[in-house]
Amino acid sequence: MALLDILKAGNPVLKNKSVPVERVDKSLKKLLDDMAETMYANDGVGLAAPQIGKNICVVVIDCQDDHGLLEMINPVITFKEGEVVDTEGCLSVPDIYGEVSRAAKVKVKYTNRRGKIQNLTATGLLARCIQHELDHLEGQLFIDIAQSVHRGNQG
Numbered sequence: 001m002a003l004l005d006i007l008k009a010g011n012p013v014l015k016n017k018s019v020p021v022e023r024v025d026k027s028l029k030k031l032l033d034d035m036a037e038t039m040y041a042n043d044g045v046g047l048a049a050p051q052i053g054k055n056i057c058v059v060v061i062d063c064q065d066d067h068g069l070l071e072m073i074n075p076v077i078t079f080k081e082g083e084v085v086d087t088e089g090c091l092s093v094p095d096i097y098g099e100v101s102r103a104a105k106v107k108v109k110y111t112n113r114r115g116k117i118q119n120l121t122a123t124g125l126l127a128r129c130i131q132h133e134l135d136h137l138e139g140q141l142f143i144d145i146a147q148s149v150h151r152g153n154q155g
């Protein structure tokens with residue numbers, strides 16, 4: 001496995017819309033491994049492929065809950081409910097935090113590394129993280145939609 005460089009806000013790759021993955025092959029599985037390693041090494045709870053310079057629809061998430069590591073290929077939110085405002089940060093926007101409104105509950109459909117379609121219902125931090133990472137695939141950063149931003153430690 002290998003640590004990948006994380007692009008920072010201002011890099012145009014972060015603003016591009018990502019394209020769906022056509023085939024789950026060996027190189028994609030290696031990318032998933034490297035993305036997870038990079039996320040853990042940076043104490044992140046999620047990482048999207050554009051953040052490591054690839055405009056493809058792939059995200060990894062680990063909110064340290066019962067779901068463990070989630071590897072989502074071509075994820076699509078199929079249902080949203082409720083609204084909750086909470087603080088977010090992003091590995092591509094170091095030392096900046098913001099208050100962001102998100103759906104309280106989402107359902108997401110994605111392909112896993114075995115090529116199987118999965119459906120997941122999420123609430124709480126995981127729901128927020130899924131919406132944040134999927135925004136990356138649309139070229140959107142949380143600072144683009146935050147109600148307010150501030151510098152310094154979260155909370």
Ligand SMILES: [Zn+2]
Nearest residue numbers: 089090091092
């Ligand atoms: Zn982010």
